[in-house]
Amino acid sequence: MEQIVDILRDWYDNSRVIYAVVTLGSVLLVGLVAAGIGNWLAGRLGISTSLRNDNDGGR
Amino acid sequence: MYFPIAEVHIVAWHLILIGFAVGVCGSFWGMGGGWITTPTLFALGVAMPIAVGTTTTQVVGLAVVAASWHRKLGNISRRVALALIPAEMVGVEMGARILQHIKTFGRARADAAISLLFIILLGAMAAYTLWECVCRLRQLAAARQQRAAGADIAGSPEEEQDQLGIDLAGWIRNWQVAPLLKPRKIRQESISLWVIVASGLLAGTVIGLMGVGGGFLRVPMLVYIIGCPTRVAVGTSMIALVMSGAYGSFTHALKGNVDLLMALYILMGSAVGAQIGSLATRYVQGVGVRISFAVALTVVMASLVLKTYFNKPEAALVVIIGVAGLMAATIIILFVRGALQQPRQQAVATTTQSKGKRLE
Numbered sequence: 531m532e533q534i535v536d537i538l539r540d541w542y543d544n545s546r547v548i549y550a551v552v553t554l555g556s557v558l559l560v561g562l563v564a565a566g567i568g569n570w571l572a573g574r575l576g577i578s579t580s581l582r583n584d585n586d587g588g589r
Numbered sequence: 590m591y592f593p594i595a596e597v598h599i600v601a602w603h604l605i606l607i608g609f610a611v612g613v614c615g616s617f618w619g620m621g622g623g624w625i626t627t628p629t630l631f632a633l634g635v636a637m638p639i640a641v642g643t644t645t646t647q648v649v650g651l652a653v654v655a656a657s658w659h660r661k662l663g664n665i666s667r668r669v670a671l672a673l674i675p676a677e678m679v680g681v682e683m684g685a686r687i688l689q690h691i692k693t694f695g696r697a698r699a700d701a702a703i704s705l706l707f708i709i710l711l712g713a714m715a716a717y718t719l720w721e722c723v724c725r726l727r728q729l730a731a732a733r734q735q736r737a738a739g740a741d742i743a744g745s746p747e748e749e750q751d752q753l754g755i756d757l758a759g760w761i762r763n764w765q766v767a768p769l770l771k772p773r774k775i776r777q778e779s780i781s782l783w784v785i786v787a788s789g790l791l792a793g794t795v796i797g798l799m800g801v802g803g804g805f806l807r808v809p810m811l812v813y814i815i816g817c818p819t820r821v822a823v824g825t826s827m828i829a830l831v832m833s834g835a836y837g838s839f840t841h842a843l844k845g846n847v848d849l850l851m852a853l854y855i856l857m858g859s860a861v862g863a864q865i866g867s868l869a870t871r872y873v874q875g876v877g878v879r880i881s882f883a884v885a886l887t888v889v890m891a892s893l894v895l896k897t898y899f900n901k902p903e904a905a906l907v908v909i910i911g912v913a914g915l916m917a918a919t920i921i922i923l924f925v926r927g928a929l930q931q932p933r934q935q936a937v938a939t940t941t942q943s944k945g946k947r948l949e
Contacts, residue, residue, distance in 0.1 A: 534850075538849055538850060539593050539594070542594055542845065546842070546843050549842055549847075550840075550842035550847075553646055553838060553842040553847055553852070554646075554838050554839045556849065556853065557647065557649045557650040557853070558650065558835065560650045560853065560857070561649065561650035564650070564653075564860030565658075565864075568657075568861075568864035569657065572864070572868070
């Protein structure tokens with residue numbers, strides 16, 4: 531963990547572009563993985579998403 | 590645990606739990622929950638500019654999770670999102686540059702300036718949303734009385750929640766200047782592109798400047814000005830948040846305002862919470878979502894006042910974590926109750942159908 535902190539601190543101090551790319555990439559990756567796991571779990575648990583909220587907004 | 594970029598010690602589990610509560614509440618209300626996370630980090634001792642950048646970053650991951658659910662549920666108006674996103678990106682850059690300028694004032698002044706902006710925005714939003722909810726509830730009560738008296742009113746009470754209501758923003762909505770868009774999922778026939786662009790610029794500037802997802806501005810704008818039903822506003826807000834938040838995260842990281850490790854810990858909790866919050870929107874109707882939103886806005890504003898003007902960080906922390914926890918617990922209960930009732934309702938509907946066939 532300390533090594534990860536040191537690497538991040540090094541990028542933060544010396545190469546801000548790499549730090550920014552790693553930042554954005556890691557949060558997108560965590561988000562996508564979490565969405566995939568959630569999707570899979572919901573399917574296993576039988577939580578229905580078949581009744582979509584497709585309406586015309588009351589028009 | 591020590592976070593070297595934010596230069597604070599915070600227990601990692603606390604960040605994960607805060608993230609979970611914010612994830613549930615944020616995705617339920619159609620926003621990243623940045624307006625809760627930024628003041629919470631500020632109350633924990635993080636400098637405002639770092640709190641802003643870190644919150645913007647964790648909000649992106651949260652928005653990816655929530656947006657994927659809203660897409661499945663059919664809650665997204667693609668045309669509105671396509672017009673909104675580029676305008677928001679421009680706004681984000683403007684906001685981030687203003688924040689950089691505020692940073693040059695020194696930490697104490699920068700913290701005070703951004704806190705004041707938060708208090709003004711949260712207060713205005715809370716007042717407007719509460720006022721609108723009260724008016725809408727009165728109208729619903731009047732409609733029910735008319736129905737009880739035998740008047741012919743079409744539609745269910747749930748539909749009325751989205752159809753009735755005050756129209757303070759109606760004059761902006763009716764500003765039909767070309768080019769006009771005709772999104773399928775909004776209430777009126779068409780909306781001027783310029784209205785959506787102006788809404789996006791405003792929301793984007795708030796994202797860049799205050800680290801909030803822009804949802805607490807974007808959702809009311811989508812409902813009141815653009816005319817989206819609440820659930821479509823929530824879903825469209827989330828997809829816009831993914832794109833503008835990603836840009837905001839990148840530009841803030843370049844400017845040195847992001848503690849990635851802290852953002853990832855919060856995201857671990859919020860990624861789980863967001864799934865529950867997004868699904869809970871299936872079981873709670875429009876006006877209920879907005880009332881809980883207005884109450885939470887008021888409490889978060891009170892927490893900022895406690896920290897900034899009364900120098901009571903502990904009290905501020907208790908207030909803000911208390912409201913987030915309470916709201917998250919309520920949403921989870923509603924979700925579980927709704928999920929348990931759904932199979933029963935489906936079974937009743939199936940039985941009724943089969944009885945009808947037998948009678949035929």
